[in-house]
Amino acid sequence: MHEPPVKPIEWCGDEVKIIDQRRLPGEEHILSLRTTGEFEEAIKTLAVRGAPLIGIAAAMGVAVASRRLVSSTWAEFETSLRESIQVLHGTRPTASNLFWALKRMEKILEDTTHDESPEACSRALVKEALGIYEEDLEMGIKIGKAGAGLIRDGFSILTHCNAGGLATSGFGTALAPVYWAFNKGVQLKVYADETRPLLQGARLTAWELARAGIDVTVICDSAAHIMLSRAKIDLVLVGADRITLSGDFANKIGTRGVAMSAHAAGVPFYVAAPSSTIDFDLEKGAQIPIEERDALEVTHVGGVRITPPGVAAYNPAFDVTPAEYVSGFITEKGLINPPYLENLASIRSDDPQMH
Numbered sequence: 001m002h003e004p005p006v007k008p009i010e011w012c013g014d015e016v017k018i019i020d021q022r023r024l025p026g027e028e029h030i031l032s033l034r035t036t037g038e039f040e041e042a043i044k045t046l047a048v049r050g051a052p053l054i055g056i057a058a059a060m061g062v063a064v065a066s067r068r069l070v071s072s073t074w075a076e077f078e079t080s081l082r083e084s085i086q087v088l089h090g091t092r093p094t095a096s097n098l099f100w101a102l103k104r105m106e107k108i109l110e111d112t113t114h115d116e117s118p119e120a121c122s123r124a125l126v127k128e129a130l131g132i133y134e135e136d137l138e139m140g141i142k143i144g145k146a147g148a149g150l151i152r153d154g155f156s157i158l159t160h161c162n163a164g165g166l167a168t169s170g171f172g173t174a175l176a177p178v179y180w181a182f183n184k185g186v187q188l189k190v191y192a193d194e195t196r197p198l199l200q201g202a203r204l205t206a207w208e209l210a211r212a213g214i215d216v217t218v219i220c221d222s223a224a225h226i227m228l229s230r231a232k233i234d235l236v237l238v239g240a241d242r243i244t245l246s247g248d249f250a251n252k253i254g255t256r257g258v259a260m261s262a263h264a265a266g267v268p269f270y271v272a273a274p275s276s277t278i279d280f281d282l283e284k285g286a287q288i289p290i291e292e293r294d295a296l297e298v299t300h301v302g303g304v305r306i307t308p309p310g311v312a313a314y315n316p317a318f319d320v321t322p323a324e325y326v327s328g329f330i331t332e333k334g335l336i337n338p339p340y341l342e343n344l345a346s347i348r349s350d351d352p353q354m355h
């Protein structure tokens with residue numbers, strides 16, 4: 001499997017093209033992003049989303065901004081790019097990949113001395129952003145291979161939210177093993193939790209799997225529990241927005257309940273993520289900042305109000321699943337089993353990019 005099932009982002013030099021994920025599955029609309037404000041808006045409103053893809057988009061946003069500044073003085077170039085980095089930093093608080101990617105871009109800016117021209121620095125920034133994109137493609141392939149062995153013929157797999165090609169450079173994290181096994185001829189079926197309130201499972205996971213010819217069935221979030229307890233699911237695969245050293249991790253709201261039900265039913269629950277999702281500075285899940293989004297996402301569906309006027313709604317976008325419910329992590333370095341404190345930390349020690 002060399003070609004990704006979907007291409008959610010494309011570097012085009014002075015602009016970046018993305019599939020506008022707000023409009024899927026109704027419309028495959030391509031959006032061009034040029035200014036930092038456009039990147040900010042696209043990330044905040046989930047036109048571009050999913051932890052790895054947010055990181056890639058932010059890195060490309062800095063690189064595009066640098067292209068426009070090549071004839072500026074060094075001082076203007078540096079000040080303006082630092083502002084762009086700060087703006088993108090403030091778009092979404094939970095996914096590690098955003099901060100990891102922006103840190104890499106900031107390092108390039110710092111390592112380029114004032115003696116070099118903005119042009120040379122911009123070239124280095126573009127190279128770094130494209131490197132982050134290419135590395136993510138590689139990671140997707142490796143996660144696919146590492147996780148495919150968990151899927152046996154006839155398996156029903158449950159997933160939550162969208163951790164597929166659309167959430168990454170193209171191969172996905174939780175769905176990468178599914179694509180890999182499917183391409184090897186393994187018979188499988190995927191159940192996609194609809195994922196209230198923004199329906200990433202119903203809209204996005206179902207869209208990309210059906211497009212690839214994979215048998216997918218959408219279920220209400222609350223149906224996951226009876227399916228797990230009645231032995232209708234063989235394996236749960238989800239992605240992550242931030243993994244702490246203890247193995248506690250944040251993912252889309254509702255993930256924790258699925259993990260607890262899987263644990264109670266004795267169904268293996270695996271988390272697939274590249275090492276850029278691991279926050280080596282955090283030990284416990286309680287330390288992860290949880291994004292709280294607009295109540296309108298809960299009170300309205302497709303622009304139509306579903307709650308009585310004046311009634312409040314609360315909308316945390318992520319939850320934290322304790323490590324005790326995780327059977328293992330599927331990373332580009334292979335399967336990581338407990339004890340997580342030791343085994344997740346060892347990923348860092350053998351990777352210079354992680355320091």
Ligand code: MRU
Nearest residue numbers: 049050051163167173239240252
């Ligand atoms: O709010 P979203 O749609 O960006 O949330 C995405 C998720 O929670 C994904 O499961 C996670 O980012 C992993 S994506 C490979």
